[in-house]
Amino acid sequence: MAYMEAEDLTRFFLRKKRVKEGGFRRWVARERETVKALDHASFQVEAGELVGLIGPNGAGKSTTVKLLTGILTPTEGACRVAGRVPWAERKQHVRELGVVFGQRTQLWWDVPIADSFDLLREIYDRPRNDWAERLRQISAALELEPLLRTPLRQLSLGQRMRAEVCGSLLHRPRLLFLDEPTIGLDAVSKLALRSFLKEENRREGTTILLTTHDMEDMLALCSRVLVLGHGKLLYDGALQELLRRYDTVHTLRCTFAGEVTLPPPPPGCVLRRDGDAVEVDYPPAQVPTGDMLDWVRRAGPLREMTLKEQNVDQLIARMYQELAL
Amino acid sequence: MKTLRLRPYLSAFRVRALLETQYRGAALGGLVTQMFFGLVYIALYHALYASGGAQETPLAEVVTYVWLQQMAFRALLSADGELNERVLSGGIAYDLCRPVDPWGWWFSRAVAQKLVGMLMRGAPMVFLQFVLPVGYRMALPPTWGAGAAFAVSLMAGLAVIAAVDAIRSAVVMRTLDARGVSAMIQLLMMIFAGNVIPLTLFPAQVQGLIRFQPFAQALDAPIRLYLGGGDFLLTLGMQLGWLLALGWLGRGMWRRQLLRVTIQGG
Amino acid sequence: MKTLRYMGRAMGLLLRSAMQYRASFLMQTLSQAVMTGGELLAVEVLLGRFTRLGQWSGPEVLFFFGVMQCVFALVEFVGRGVSTFATYVGSGEFDTLLVRPRNLLVQVFCTRLDPRRLGGILVGLSALALAAAGQPLAWCWGKALLLVASCLGTTLLLVGLFLIEATVSFFSVKSIEMVNVLTYGGRTACQYPVDIYPTPLRLLFTFVAPFALCMHLPVSWVLDKPLWGASYWAALMAPLAGAVFFGIMVRVWYWGVRHYRSTGS
Incomplete structure (x- = not known):
């Protein structure tokens, strides 16, 4: 049995809407609609994974x-x-769980974090x-x-997030949930936090x-990703594989x-002029890069050339688009 | 030479009045609560009056007094529940940057909240009087004149509470604390405006003092006119006098507050 | 034992937080004093004018008032977390409590465990002292036991009543002001003995929100004028109604936790 298992995990919410039309009914009547926040998702995670x-x-x-932290109860399915x-x-x-909610604090606002x-x-x-030992180790x-x-209220955003992460790990949890841990952090804090999490996972x-x-964050930390859209689990596998699949334009x-x-x-290529330069988008799966080089050589004497892949954000945006999210 | 522009204050009034009409659920809750408190208080006075001893204030007047207080209760609550948040989050800076007199701004908002809030809770309570058992219903004013005097004086009373509210906001700004200050002014107001017990029931020796203090101008003064007692012009004069005094004080506090913020900001 | 230590720590942290805002700290403490003092003033004014309330003398009425003040101070001390729970759910902070390995309700208590609220007990006790001085009362251990049982039962009843609103907040973002009818309204109404009220209110405060059983029955026995001619044992057992009410509401609240929707998706 895997460490963490979700089977057909489902959670619906009822959302009430005010009725827009109609004189008196507008004041009293409400319409309800079901929101499928999570719709029959099944997956397994082994101990020690970084997902x-x-x-x-x-x-x-x-x-x-x-659902996995026990804050919500599932509508259907089990975990x-x-x-x-x-x-x-x-x-x-x-008791074996650490949680960091990026948007809200689990510490006390007006007192020293210690x-x-x-x-x-x-x-x-x-x-x-044990607590003192752990505090020394993590705070270092x-x-x-x-x-x-x-x-806490006098700390900067980055310092606050580090304090939150520290607070969530002091009791030696076996499982750590991080919800948007790097939101709003500067580059240095981000890098520091990433390497810390990686080390924590390893040791x-x-x-x-x-x-x-x-x-x-994903590239640096996770070998495996779960992609969700409209409450459905759309992809479960290696991040690199996912990127390769949507990496269609160089x-x-x-x-x-x-x-x-x-x-x-x-x-299959698209040609653009940008000042002195010429830009060509080509699909590497159909047109080998060698063919592109031949084409360039036929055009004339080359002064300078660069080759770009799309960045990860563009790839993910393309994936969301393709999956109609 | 600056000319007085009324427009921003009217729009502050309108926005806050509209907002108040949105709180229908709260109004319904308030209605139920105020009806219940009214019934409990009146039941208590029935028991007290049945326990013997002659009283100069007739029971029927106390009943009417209690209902009028309950109907106007929303006016005693502070105009801005969210002020605390705005102060702490710094959102208040926007209010101070508007090219208007901040005291006038808060005052207009407070009047709007008190007037609309009171009407939303009070009007249904007037109709609910018909389903109450005899002896628990409020009475009509004895004369048309008393009714008219009440209406005019009540408006002045609302203005007085709004002026107190504007002072409260200034204190909140100064101390960055809403819970303590608000709670205290709230309680002082409830007791000395006559919500907890009718001011007419205070001992005869302190009546002069109790009728003179500012909170009495808010609701007690108009209610006495409603009951057919008190001199209209004298009452109104006293209300307006307090309104001027409280307005002057509040305005000064807001001025100093602005100065302080500017200095800090610079 | 561990729970008590936890509550002590939480209380210390809250006090230290409050001390960060000196002016506010003072004002809050002061407003507490004004509140309880103002209520005492109101009762004194009424008693000065009317001297009697039904079968009860002035000092006897003051005695009921004193007990209610003590009880409400206790409730405000231990139950603020429950009475302000709706805002806690609204902001999503309740999530934080759900991921900690402690009893949930104890954690809710610990969010607002403010010892300053106990200051109200001083006013309550002075009202009780005034009341006791104004009448010849024979004291015995049995009566002291009755008073303690009465205070505990009524405190549990009030916290239970606050739990109603807390439970409703799981299902509706709008806080339901109407619940104040039973909590704050119950406090105001039941600082006077229940037998002065007309039948509907008497039924309400005996069977729905049983203040009469938790408070008026044992306290009337202490004053040697037992309501309904109740025996000592009946008066001693009656406050259990508060414990039962609290127990039921705790179950209902936990049922609400199961239906908690959290914020966002």
Whole structure:
């Protein structure tokens, strides 16, 4: 049995709508519609995996996380983590769980973060020595030591997120959920957080599930991704494989010495002029790059040439488009 | 030479009045709550009056007093529940950047909330009087004149509460705290405007003082006119006097507040 | 034991947070005093004018008032987390409690465990002292036990009543003001003995929100004027109604947690 299992995991919400038309009815009547936040999703995650959850806004990422943490109960289907049903065996389940919600804090706003951590120790009822050891280790890795006596509300966004991550890991969880952990962070904080999470996963064997819109996070951290759209699980597999599948356009950009007349490009290509330069989009699957080079040579004396792949964000946008999300 | 532009204040009034009409669920909840409190208080006074001893205030007047207070209760609540959030989140900076007199701005909003909120809760309560048992219903004013005097004085009363509210907002701005200040002014108002017990029931020795204090101008003064007591011109004069005094104080506080913000910002 | 230690820690953290805003801290403490003091003033004004309320003398009425003040101070101390729960659900902060390995309701209590609220007990106790000084009362351990049972039962009843609104907040974002009828309305109405009210209110406060059983029955026994001629044991057992009410509401609240929708999708 896998560490984490979801079988036909489903959660519906009823949303009430105000009726727009009609005199008196407008004041009292409500229409209801069912929103399928998560629709029969099945997947398995092994202990120690680092899995990314991606999809456009409203795809069901947060719902999935909330079902697996036991915050929500499923409408249909089931999930188990380490053999436990999250919402039914909530206390035992969350004892081994760390959660970071990117948008909201689990620490106390007006007191130094060290005091917050103290109360967390009380809540998780952990031995004092182990807690101190862990705090020393994590705060060193995240460079939190000088901030421990500062109230949370005085910290910058990046510092706050590091404090949140620290707070979610002090009790040595076996499983860590991160909801948009790098949202709003500067480049340095982002890199630091990524390498810390990677190290944590390697050394402690912590299973990590993260949702993000930042594809650089995905590339850096996750070997495996789950793609959600309209509540359905659309893809489950390696991130590289996913990228290859949607990597359908490369762009060749060249400048020539002097005026040239361009021969017609191979079929399937799109030609553009950008000042002195010429840009050609071509599908690498149909047109080998070698053919493109031949075409360039036939055009005239080449001064400079660059070859671009699309960046990950463009690929993902294309994927969402193709899946009609 | 600046000319007084009324337009922004009218629009502040209109926006807040419209917002108030959106709170229908809250109005319904308030209606139920106020009806219940009214019934409980009146039942209590029935029991007190049945326990013997002659009283100079007739029970029927107390009943009417209690209902009028309950109908106007929304006016006693602060105009801006969200002020605290706006102050703490810094959103208040937008309010201060508008090219209007901030005191006038808050004052207009407060008047709108009090007037509309009171009508939304009070009007249904007038109709509900018909289903109440005899002895629990409020009475009509004894004369047309008393009714008219009440209506005029009630408007002045709302303005007085709005002026208190504008002061409250200024204090909130100054101390960055809404819960403490609001709660305290709220309580002072409920007690000394006559919501908790009718001011007419306070001991005869303190009546002069109790009728003079500012909170009494809000609801107690108009209600006494409704009951046919009190001199209209004298009452109105006192209300307007307090309105001027509170307005002057509030305006000064807002001025100083603005100065402080500008200095901090610079 | 562990729970008590946790509550102590949470209380300390809340106090330290509050101390961050000095002016606010002072104002909040002051407004507490104004509130309870204002209510005492109101009762004194009424008693000054009327001297009697039904079969009860002034000091006896003051005694009921004192007990209610103590109880409400206790409720405000332990139950603020419950009475402000709707805002907690609205902001999505309830999620945070759900991912911690502690009893959920204890965690809800711990979100707003403010010892300053206990200040109201001082007003309540002084009302009780005034009341006791104004009448010849024979004291015994049995009566003290009755008072303690009464305070605990009524506190549980009120927290249970606040749990109604807390449960409703799982299903509707609009907080239901009407529930105030039973909590704040119950407090205001039942600081006076129930037998002064007309039958509908008496039924309401005996069978729906049983303040009469939790508070008026045992306290009337302490004043040697037992309502309905109840025996000592009946008066001692009656506050259990509050515990039962609380127990039922806790079950209902947990049922609501199952239907919690969280915020967003």
